[in-house]
Amino acid sequence: xxxxxxxxxxxxxxxxxxxxxxxxxxxxxxxxxxxxxxxxxxxxxxxxxxxxxxxxxxxxxxxxxxxxxxxxxxxxxxxxxxxxxxxxxxxxxxxxxxxxxxxxxxxxxxxxxxxxxxxxxxxxxxxxxxxxxxxxxxxxxxxxxxxxxxxxxxxxxxxxxxxxxxxxxxxxxxxxxxxxxxxxxxxxxxxxxxxxxxxxxxxxxxxxxxxxxxxxxxxxxxxxxxxxxxxxxxxxxxxxxxxxxxxxxxxxxxxxxxxxxxxxxxxxxxxxxxxxxxxxxxxxxxxxxxxxxxxxxxxxxxxxxxxxxxxxxxxxxxxxxxxxxxxxxxxxxxxxxxxxxxxxxxxxxxxxxxxxxxxxxxxxxxxxxxxxxxxxxxxxxxxxxxxxxxxxxxxxxxx
Amino acid sequence: xxxxxxxxxxxxxxxxxxxxxxxxxxxxxxxxxxxxxxxxxxxxxxxxxxxxxxxxxxxxxxxxxxxxxxxxxxxxxxxxxxxxxxxxxxxxxxxxxxxxxxxxxxxxxxxxxxxxxxxxxxxxxxxxxxxxxxxxxxxxxxxxxxxxxxxxxxxxxxxxxxxxxxxxxxxxxxxxxxxxxxxxxxxxxxxxxxxxxxxxxxxxxxxxxxxxxxxxxxxxxxxxxxxxxxxxxxxxxxxxxxxxxxxxxxxxxxxxxxxxxxxxxx
Ligand SMILES: Nc1ncnc2c1ncn2[C@@H]1O[C@H](COP(=O)(O)OP(=O)(O)O)[C@@H](O)[C@H]1O
Ligand SMILES: [Mg+2]
Numbered sequence: 045x046x047x048x049x050x051x052x053x054x055x056x057x058x059x060x061x062x063x064x065x066x067x068x069x070x071x072x073x074x075x076x077x078x079x080x081x082x083x084x085x086x087x088x089x090x091x092x093x094x095x096x097x098x099x100x101x102x103x104x105x106x107x108x109x110x111x112x113x114x115x116x117x118x119x120x121x122x123x124x125x126x127x128x129x130x131x132x133x134x135x136x137x138x139x140x141x142x143x144x145x146x147x148x149x150x151x152x153x154x155x156x157x158x159x160x161x162x163x164x165x166x167x168x169x170x171x172x173x174x175x176x177x178x179x180x181x182x183x184x185x186x187x188x189x190x191x192x193x194x195x196x197x198x199x200x201x202x203x204x205x206x207x208x209x210x211x212x213x214x215x216x217x218x219x220x221x222x223x224x225x226x227x228x229x230x231x232x233x234x235x236x237x238x239x240x241x242x243x244x245x246x247x248x249x250x251x252x253x254x255x256x257x258x259x260x261x262x263x264x265x266x267x268x269x270x271x272x273x274x275x276x277x278x279x280x281x282x283x284x285x286x287x288x289x290x291x292x293x294x295x296x297x298x299x300x301x302x303x304x305x306x307x308x309x310x311x312x313x314x315x316x317x318x319x320x321x322x323x324x325x326x327x328x329x330x331x332x333x334x335x336x337x338x339x340x341x342x343x344x345x346x347x348x349x350x351x352x353x354x355x356x357x358x359x360x361x362x363x364x365x366x367x368x369x370x371x372x373x374x375x376x377x378x379x380x381x382x383x384x385x386x387x388x389x390x391x392x393x394x395x396x397x398x399x400x401x402x403x404x405x406x407x408x409x410x411x412x413x414x415x416x417x418x419x420x421x422x423x424x425x426x427x428x429x430x431x432x433x434x435x436x437x438x439x440x441x442x443x
Numbered sequence: 444x445x446x447x448x449x450x451x452x453x454x455x456x457x458x459x460x461x462x463x464x465x466x467x468x469x470x471x472x473x474x475x476x477x478x479x480x481x482x483x484x485x486x487x488x489x490x491x492x493x494x495x496x497x498x499x500x501x502x503x504x505x506x507x508x509x510x511x512x513x514x515x516x517x518x519x520x521x522x523x524x525x526x527x528x529x530x531x532x533x534x535x536x537x538x539x540x541x542x543x544x545x546x547x548x549x550x551x552x553x554x555x556x557x558x559x560x561x562x563x564x565x566x567x568x569x570x571x572x573x574x575x576x577x578x579x580x581x582x583x584x585x586x587x588x589x590x591x592x593x594x595x596x597x598x599x600x601x602x603x604x605x606x607x608x609x610x611x612x613x614x615x616x617x618x619x620x621x622x623x624x625x626x627x628x629x630x631x632x633x634x635x636x637x638x639x640x641x642x643x644x645x646x647x648x649x650x651x652x653x654x655x656x657x658x659x660x661x662x663x664x665x666x667x668x669x670x671x672x673x674x675x676x677x678x679x680x681x682x683x684x685x686x687x688x689x690x691x692x693x694x695x696x697x698x699x700x701x702x703x704x705x706x707x708x709x
Binding site: 358 | 543551564567581
């Protein structure tokens with residue numbers, strides 16, 4: 045009988061394609077909207093979090109207070125004092141110069157740094173050529189590694205930049221000839237997408253030689269990398285303790301990516317709540333759609349219920365038929381909605397550069413499917429139950 | 444079965460009827476009332492304390508003016524609706540005491556009902572319409588098809604099995620409705636103006652069919668407003684204003700295919 049009823053239900057579904065399609069599209073839209081909005085929130089969160097972690101969750105950025113003239117730069121002694129911690133400190137000086145290529149003249153941030161910078165600063169990733177080595181660093185070789193944007197502006201692209209000559213001009217009028225030995229990749233994802241980073245990295249020695257007025261062993265920033273197995277906040281406290289003994293605690297600041305992360309986390313929680321809310325509303329709308337179609341369909345079919353009862357169908361058999369119809373419709377619609385949602389989410393992840401993690405929480409699917417199947421079943425079977433309780437004649441007369 | 448010939452009056456397929464009202468009474472109605480309450484609280488008294496006894500195997504016509512309660516009575520006798528008050532004992536069972544499932548079983552197995560308005564399932568073929576009550580009896584598909592086809596052939600629609608109701612004429616729809624009532628081989632057949640939409644030749648065929656069914660021992664109650672149709676029956680029950688006004692035996696029963704009444708009995 046169950047099998048027969050399944051057949052009857054399927055026949056009814058095929059027999060009334062328009063109504064079936066309407067119900068189906070209600071379910072598809074409801075499930076699609078919920079799954080997509082909620083998952084989008086999660087994908088965005090995962091994308092931003094992953095971005096920040098790639099940038100270096102295990103790093104600290106110590107800087108002097110630039111607005112405060114009494115805030116001294118850091119010294120080699122400061123770095124030595126910190127060196128007993130399980131950290132690596134990048135010695136880096138920065139200044140602004142003019143960079144002149146064949147046709148172009150560009151304002152460039154020039155960083156003097158050490159040969160191990162790519163190991164310490166995780167954002168350094170070479171696209172073309174190489175970073176300078178220990179030998180270049182010791183000799184103060186006139187070599188420069190350009191940012192992707194700088195290579196683009198000066199030479200029209202990374203491919204044509206390597207091996208070319210670049211003139212560095214200081215504000216004092218000094219001109220020095222450098223060779224471009226490498227081009228870095230653009231910082232990936234959300235953080236790099238919108239910034240125009242015009243900079244170049246040269247050995248510290250070369251910077252001191254070619255840019256007069258920079259005192260050796262004085263640093264405005266100390267980028268610090270913490271070994272991944274260490275507790276970053278404990279290290280931060282130790283750095284603070286050491287520096288506080290050496291200088292005024294108010295004369296410097298420490299920024300950690302963790303701090304930034306927690307801010308982003310707050311934002312993404314809000315984002316998720318928002319999208320979750322929209323998802324909830326779409327679920328409600330989808331549910332009302334299903335409810336409406338189910339109610340209409342049962343009203344339409346009260347006469348049919350009356351006829352079936354007149355021919356000897358037991359109320360239980362009729363309810364079974366409506367239950368099967370509702371379940372088949374909502375499950376097919378629900379699965380189609382989920383499939384559509386997965387396809388759209390894939391497309392979004394593929395199209396948006398900083399969304400690179402595809403997240404599909406099974407709970408979201410379960411919730412969307414559960415609610416649509418439940419509304420379909422409740423509002424398909426409950427009115428059918430009412431109709432099946434009428435006498436056949438009352439049901440047949442129903443307008 | 445397509446050309447069922449009158450044989451023994453009670454074949455083995457017809458269950459025997461027994462009850463407190465005597466071995467011979469299959470329908471016993473006492474003081475049946477049916478009051479419809481309209482929108483504004485207006486009450487329509489369709490039946491006003493109607494008494495009726497029908498013997499097993501009887502072939503009776505119900506006549507009466509329009510609005511006298513004929514359809515209402517037939518629906519109550521068919522267990523399609525419940526009386527507002529009064530007693531209806533069907534084959535020994537007081538219908539008011541039966542639950543939904545028992546009523547479903549009665550509608551499915553004991554009673555064949557031909558609606559005045561056919562009430563066919565619009566999206567199903569003639570064959571599927573006729574097979575529908577057999578589905579609720581739990582018969583396998585093959586047997587349902589075979590029996591439905593047989594019933595359609597019996598009403599002369601063996602060549603219209605795959606037509607949908609909207610592809611059939613009024614008379615053909617009526618015959619599908621009759622075939623559906625016959626398909627379950629019920630021991631009681633209730634028909635509300637079954638020849639109302641048929642031309643006289645098809646009407647005659649249907650009356651011939653009813654006659655065969657009567658010969659098989661089935662109980663038949665037929666509402667009609669045509670006295671020459673009613674004269675095919677053994678008895679005419681006249682209804683007026685919701686009560687039985689008169690009940691008279693037909694002295695000279697008409698026979699299907701004969702223009703003139705034929706002499707009754709052996
Ligand atoms: N569902 C209903 N609601 C209200 N009144 C009804 C209903 N069915 C029948 N009636 C009324 O009951 C009376 C008897 O109707 P019915 O049994 O159909 O008469 P008949 O079949 O003899 O023409 C009529 O006055 C009719 O209008
Ligand atoms: Mg009537």
